[in-house]
Amino acid sequence: MKHLKKILCAMTAIVMALSFAACGEEESSEQDPVDIYLAAAEKTEALGDLDMTMDMTSTMDIEGESMDITYAIDAKIKDYNTDTMQLQMAMDMGLFGTEIPMNVYYNEGHYYIDAMGQKMSYSMDLQEMMTQMENQMGMGSYPEESIQSIEVSEDNKTLTLVIDGAVMSDFINQMMATSLNTTTDTADFTIGDIDCVITLNDDGYIETQTMDFTMNMNLDVEGSSTSFSMSIHADSTYNNIGQEVTIEFPDFSEYTDMGSFSDL
Template sequence: MKRLKRVLALTLAAVMLFTLGGCKKKTPEEVLEAATKKMSKVTSADMSGNIKMKMSSTSSTSSSLEMNMGLKMKATDMTSEDMKMDMDMTMGIAGQDLNFKAYYTDGYYYINYSGQKQKQKMDFAAMQKQMENTAGQFNTNAKNYKGLKMDKKGDNYVISFKLKEKALNDYVNKIMGQMNSTGVAGAGTNYADQVKFESMSGTMTVNKDSEITAQKINMVVSSKEDTKLKVKMILDFKYHNIGKDVKVTLPDDLDTYKEAPAASTTAPAATTAQ
């Protein structure tokens, strides 16, 4: 009996050692690396998001302006010239609500803004950049972050982060380029030279399948040219049905849209919404 107890104890100890050894705790860097690899293979998108922005001035005539923007976007064949996209965006600014719908198919970007329908010739590479900027996306490579922390919530990992200086500069150039309303006049501009980051941090949710399901970014920036101007932004995006079939809905009257000059790599949506 004593011998049997010893054998059972040794067996149990071996099982526990094997079990604990196999439960190596993942690091934030490992989770990010796996998510980056997985998301790079995704060819469709189904996302929704919200951007809140407050611009304030501390000059003698203090003033502030708030803007809320909500969007829904679906896209298919994102890695080929057969890509199709439909997007619905609502913008609230100065007490006024604006809405526009945008589409992409067959090398054209279509936009319906308050009944004004236009289309622009846009090559595939330019459209990819447009979508990245609109969605507030940035390179999720772990080397771009600092201060990584991670919590486990159910089956999900929630990673909190701050961006390194180079990643910040790349990101602000993306966002400011997206918001630039002067078209090609802004080409080549280093917007990071014009603004100062007071703070920038965020969280990213990664599910058990290494898919990024949500991102939230908080930033405060001020102008280097006008030190009294400050902008606070909160970007909150969610990604749905990752890796599954996505249905893009295009209107039947795209052939009635009036053609405008060909678009540059900056976002036509920002220009049209002026």
């Protein structure tokens, strides 16, 4: 379990990235389902502030051991997709029968973590990483070529998609390359096809999203290799859509500077 901390951080980043990647007038039932999805994703991505909750359950098999991991996440983002973007995220992780609370913040180029009695600060250009994600993913939506199948309900408010895991694997590998120490670390992710159900509200914004998928990872950190596989179920909800988000930061002077996030 030598690299468990880095694995758990990577897993959290991946699920959050896939959740945000999913992110008018009601269209007629004759409209193409892909067009309905892309319009909703673009409209949701254009929101300046986001308030999202997510519950995730997963089973990880690593080094011959199996463990269940749960996450309950409450995230608020202000000025999304701008140079002044801010993040406040409360997270409860369940591991080995123990609940581990964490608070995560992002402000002015620094990523702050308050967990297990430690307060740490890392330099991290989160906006640059998210901009790269946006460019790769096509304005915050799954790229059209990754959609293997899509069905829409009669009222155009429920979308059922299957997303090509190979396309998403390429995206995740590119994204994680920016957060690893590339001089010493390598990681290779393989994601299975993603089963996804998205619901829209009356105004055409994405309101909820459910994802089920499997993932395999080979991680080489400072010459030591670790492999694991896992199955993941995640439920995300966008709250107070279109409303301004207020973020409250703690006293960051209490956080110890740990250098670059890539050294985690």
